[in-house]
Every structure is written in structure tokens, then in C-alpha cells.
Amino acid sequence: xxxxxxxxxxxxxxxxxxxxxxxxxxVVRQPHLRWPVPARLRSELPGQHIVAVRRRGKYLxxxxxxxxxxxxxxxxxxxxxxxxxxxxGKHDHVDIVFAxxxxxxxxxxxxxxxxxxxxxxxxxxxxxxALGPEPLSDAFDADYLFAASRGRRVSVKAxxxxxxxVVGVGNIYASExxxxxxxxxxxxxxxxxxxxxxxxxxxxxxxxAAAIEQGGTTLRDFTDSEGRxxxxxxxxxxxxxxxxxxxxxxxxxRSLQLGQRNTFYCPRCQH
DNA sequence: ACTGGCTCCTGAGGGC
DNA sequence: TGCCCTCAGGAGCCAG
Numbered sequence: 003x004x005x006x007x008x009x010x011x012x013x014x015x016x017x018x019x020x021x022x023x024x025x026x027x028x029v030v031r032q033p034h035l036r037w038p039v040p041a042r043l044r045s046e047l048p049g050q051h052i053v054a055v056r057r058r059g060k061y062l063x064x065x066x067x068x069x070x071x072x073x074x075x076x077x078x079x080x081x082x083x084x085x086x087x088x089x090x091g092k093h094d095h096v097d098i099v100f101a102x103x104x105x106x107x108x109x110x111x112x113x114x115x116x117x118x119x120x121x122x123x124x125x126x127x128x129x130x131x132a133l134g135p136e137p138l139s140d141a142f143d144a145d146y147l148f149a150a151s152r153g154r155r156v157s158v159k160a161x162x163x164x165x166x167x168v169v170g171v172g173n174i175y176a177s178e179x180x181x182x183x184x185x186x187x188x189x190x191x192x193x194x195x196x197x198x199x200x201x202x203x204x205x206x207x208x209x210x211a212a213a214i215e216q217g218g219t220t221l222r223d224f225t226d227s228e229g230r231x232x233x234x235x236x237x238x239x240x241x242x243x244x245x246x247x248x249x250x251x252x253x254x255x256r257s258l259q260l261g262q263r264n265t266f267y268c269p270r271c272q273h
Numbered sequence: 274a275c276t277g278g279c280t281c282c283t284g285a286g287g288g289c
Numbered sequence: 290t291g292c293c294c295t296c297a298g299g300a301g302c303c304a305g
Contacts, residue, residue, distance in 0.1 A: 003298060036281070036301085060299075077298050078283080093283090112282045114299060129301085156276070165300070173298070261277075263298075 004075040006137065006170025007213035008232065009060045012081050015226045016106060017055040019083040020064065024051050024101040032095035036076060036116040039096060043119040047071060047098070058125070059133050059169030064098070064106075069121035071098070072129065076114025082107050082229070134168045137206050142168055144200040151191040151199065158194055159187035160261050162206065171206060174219060174241045177266045179205040181240045186272045187265045188258070212237065240266040 004012070025048050033039040050066035057063070062081075064071040073081070086103040096108040096117050108117060120127045134150075135141035150167050151158070159180060162171045171179065180187050182205035185198060194202075213219060218232030226232070239249050244257030248268040257266050 005299090036299090074299080076282090076300090110282095111284070112298085114281065154275080160276095163299095262279090264296095 003077045003172065003174070004060065004079065005172035005175055005213075005219075006057075006060060007175070007210055007234070008218040009057055009062060009075060009170070010214050011218045011226045011232065012075070013055055013057045013062055015228060016081055016083055019104065020052045020055050020100075020106060022051065023104075025049065025066075025098060026101045027097075027099040029097040029099060029105075030095070031090060031097075032113070035095065035110065035113050036074070037118065039117050040119050043071060043117065046119065046121070056124075058130055059136070059165055060172075061130060063124045065124070069119060070124040072116070072118040072120060072124060072127060073108070074116040076110060076112060076116070078112040079108060079110035079115035082109070132166055134164070134166050137168050137170055137210055142203060142207075144196060144203050147203055148196045148199045151194060154191040156191055157188045157260055158185060158191045158202070159263075159265060161191040162202070163261075163263075168206070170210065173263050173265075174238070175206070175209050175213065177241045178239060179209045181267060181272060182209060184272050186269075187260055187267050240268060242266065 028044045028047050030039050030044060046069060050068055052064055052066060054065045055062065056065060060074060062073040084105050084107050091109065093111040094107050094109050097105040099105045108115065124130055135146065151161055154161060159176050161167055162179065163173065163176050177187065179202065183201040185194065185202060213234040216232055216234040216237060217226060217230065219234040240255050243255045244266055246255050248255050248271060251268065251270045253268055253270040255266055255268055257264060259265065
């Protein structure tokens, strides 16, 4: 399930193969993703050169002179650069074929992902316009998060998973960050003091940066663009460890449902 | 303005 | 070995 670190790993893996390349063709085998793959992608992207491969939150942007392809991996999507003639698998829905004979191939069994096209600046696209700051940028600091939490009755976990508040923090890293910060996930966001948000911001940054360094988290099937798994799952302290001893205090890690999401925490270490 | 619930989809994993 | 059932999960969308 790609969160920000997995998307960033993917971006770093594909960017060197894409930048400067000219698109020859877009092959859509299954247009029914989260939203229909737009016809204009197939008519307007071919002929263009990829100028840059960027990431905004969990969105990947393939930028050209005339527009940008916007990609989202949903929860089961992955991107690989394949050689011409590589036979597509059952869930290989879209190929962006380059003049050099290689293709960027999107595989997404659950089809929660998306491939879109915009000829305006990507940042003004409906899906990107209202996104919160990048968690690894200077804009994401304790003052900002504290201010964003005032008056909010949602749990602090839901707050940091809200992409309008901060992008890229998914279910796994939310639990991990709150454990590191010593904050209970279910605490109403508006009742947490500024000083504790200081710890939380530091924890989110630390967890995400460490996950990127480890190549991401592979729970089921995430691999980078070269097919390598991530190693951060070995560093997960609480996620998926309900009933196991807490790595800090030895108490039992508890799991609960929070906003329809599986949540893990240590009742002794997190308050 | 907020909030919680629903929705898309398929593979994995458990029970028997 | 195989079948059926349940569930995970990003995040936009909508109703209250």
C-alpha cells in the first residue's frame, strides 16, 4: 500500500528512465481505474518529451512542455520500466511507450489508482489544489499543525491522515508516528497541546525519512521500479503487531478501529 | 466548516 | 486441496 515513501521510491526509480524521453504512444488496456483514463491522454501525450518526474503527496507528475500526466497508485499500484515486447500481465492496465523502445507500465490489481491528464499547471488541478504541505518541507512545522488542529474534534490520527492537513501520511506511518511521539491515536486533535505537536511533527518526519531510506515498506507486494522490496516493515514498531509486546515497555500492543482504519498503539507508552 | 460513512476492487488469509 | 467468507485500504464524495 503505497504511502509517501513508496511513491517517492517509485519516483526515484523511474525518473532517470523517463526524463528527456519522447512519448511514442499510450496503450490503455483497462480504462476503468478510479476514474476513466481520459482519451486526451492518448491523443495529447504522444510526441511530448518528459521534462521532469515530480511528486506531490502521493501523486506522481510526468511533466511535459504542454501538460502533465497525473498518476496515483491507489493501494495496489506499481510502476515499472519494461523493454519493448514484454508481455503484459493481467493487471497491467496502462503503458506509456517511449521512442527508445521502453515503456512505463502501470500495474494495479485493485484499480484504486488513477492516470489523468491536464494541460494546466498540475498544482491547480482539482485533485492537487487543496492539498496540505509536504511533511518533509519547512512548511510542515509545529505551529502549522497546532493551528490546523484547533477546533477539530477528529482523532489526531485522522487529522494527520487528512491530505488537506498534510499529504502522504497513510495508515501505517500514522500509527508509527504517533507511537514515536507517545500520543494516543484516538485523542481528539483539538485537545492536544502545542508542545506535543512539536514531538508529532518531528516523529512524522523521522518515520517518513527513515522509510524512504529503507526503500519503503513491503507488506504484501510493494516493490520499487526495479522489483526490489522495501525493508522498513522490519522497523515497524506497532503497525500490524496487535497483541505483541511493545518494543519500548514490553506491554501488549493494542489494536482498534479508528475511522474504519486499523490502528495500533501501546496503551502504556502513548497518552 | 466538520464529520462520519460509503464506495470503488481483488487477492490474501482463515476456517472448515 | 478447495471453497467460501471476510477484510484491507486511499481518498474523493456526499449527506447530515
